[in-house]
Amino acid sequence: MSQRFDAVVVGAGQAGPSLAARLGEAGRKVAVIERHLVGGTCVNTGCIPTKAMVASAYVAHMARRASDYGVENGGDIKVEVERVWQRTRGISERSRQNVEKWLAGMPNVTLIRGHAVFESPKTLRVGDTQIETDQVFLDVGGRAVVPDFPGADRVPYLTNVGMMDLREMPRHLVIVGGSYIGLEFGQMFRRFGAEVSIVERSERLLPREDPEVSAAVVDILQREGITLHLGAECIELDGKAGDVAVLARCDQPRKEVRGTHILMATGRRPNTDSLGLQKAGVATDKHGYILVDDQCRTNVEGIWAMGDCNGKGAFTHTSYNDYEIVAANLLDNEPRRISDRINAYALFIDPPLARVGLTEHEALRDGHKVLVGVRPMARVGRAIERGETQGFMKVIVDGDTNKLLGAAILGISGDEAIHSLLDVMYAKAPYRTVTHAVHIHPTIAELLPTTLQSLSVPSG
Structure with a gap:
């Protein structure tokens, strides 16, 4: 036919x-x-x-x-x-x-x-x-891709699809991969009551983010009792259903993380x-x-x-x-x-990480005259009132053009507040468009003008 x-x-x-x-x-x-x-x-x-x-x-x-x-x-x-x-x-x-x-x-x-x-x-x-x-x-x-780790052909594991169908509480969820999928599921199941360990081959979580962002995410996760194993090389899987292990054979001493379930969050x-x-x-x-x-x-x-x-x-x-x-x-x-298109995305842990444009590292790499403004969420009245003050705001500006180059907000409602900066970037307007704006109090976004008024040359 x-x-x-x-x-x-x-x-x-x-x-x-x-x-x-x-x-x-x-x-x-x-x-x-x-x-x-x-x-x-x-x-x-x-x-x-x-x-x-x-x-x-x-x-x-x-x-x-x-x-x-x-x-x-x-x-x-x-x-x-x-x-x-x-x-x-x-x-x-x-x-x-x-x-x-x-x-x-x-x-x-x-x-x-x-x-x-x-x-x-x-x-x-x-x-x-x-x-x-x-x-x-x-x-x-x-779709999810699973590296050809030794043992992956015989040890049961889940991907993001299988996690959606999981109808039992893992006693101990071991996650291979410390990026967006792995971190979101990790915090989620820790809050559900499971023990959670994350095994990541890089020396830090979210290596594409600026180091202080990665460090703050680590602090958030560890405060909730999530165990992190970073710099894990030569990974292999072992065990059987209900008793599984992730091993990092090249580490000295060798790492072995045992659990009841494995989530492979290693890319797509x-x-x-x-x-x-x-x-x-x-x-x-x-x-x-x-x-x-x-x-x-x-x-x-x-x-x-x-x-x-x-x-x-x-x-x-x-x-x-x-x-x-x-x-x-x-x-x-x-x-x-x-x-x-301006690069924009969010990591939906709690509090979320929202990112637009360039990181500080990328801006310096590209030869911009970089100015940076940072303010902790502990300075935001709305965050204090809600008792959720983890994280910070960071803005990056080109000192020659006065244009916003990028921003990161790790904090409550940051995934919403950051759009006010994203719109200014699409309009190609100077950053003072934000500093001169009168934002509603009390909101998370009201600290953005203050953050942009604190620009300085980054140290180091």
Whole structure:
């Protein structure tokens, strides 16, 4: 059987459905091909369910601290993992169902279930159906990758997907990998009541952040009783279900961390290895990411790649922005570009770490005349009132242009407050735009003008 469409979107993650809607509204006949669950990683195993679990963990944490606020809770706090799982799944499933209903109601758009494989640049196959089209938009996402550690073929472990289905409380969760996924799950399950150890091969957590940011995150996690093993080299796995171990063989003395469950949080890879890209002539890099230009176009005319699979950002917000860039260029005659995007992301531990633009190290590396302003969250009235004063604000300014280069906020509501700086950076306005603004009291963002008024040349 053969079908023809004006455009085919492969993958129903954050970019695909939105683009399909725009194309369908423009009168084009569109197919959206999805081999598994619509909504992609964010809806099913990423942002939405994990942040729902983070919310449960936060409630447990604050319940234990109730007496600090003059509130007696009447006894020990018990986390029922099954109920946490049910709440999380309910939120995720409702989100997925909303995307499915949205797709079903789109004019000129057909959802096809199955795995798409290229037969040529303008031909794909889904099962017994051959699909011909003039334009292909790839939004195939990524998945967890596990290094070929000795023992990984015989020792049971979980990835972020398996953690979403865990309906029992680990007695001791051992996490391999001290980046965003590992740290979020680590703090979450520690607050649920599990013992948690994190094994990281780098000498410090979050090595891409400035050292004081990494050190402050370490302090937050250790205060909650999480054990960190840094600089762990030559990792191997050992044991059996319920009694597992992570070993760092090259360390002196050799590290051995035993637990009941292992979470492998060691990175992700794009879902491009089974698309038949070679038959379409689409180029990838050595890691499998599809090479694209500044407008998400591949090296083959008529084929675009959006989201995690193009290596230009591994976040929901960058995936959605890829859709916006493609739609703007194709349908709106607006030449938007990936390079216009300012780097921005958050680590959703509690308190969260929000980051925009350059770190101090990156700004110095790039030759800027760097000025830095830092203020502790303990100076923020709102943080003091809420009894959550961990962390600090840090801003980085170019002393020649007076433009904001970057910022980090590690502290309560920092993931929201930082957008006031991000908007100023997009406007290319001088930092004094913020210092002259009158912010609402009492809020977290009200300390940003003060922080920018304290600029100095960094020491060292």
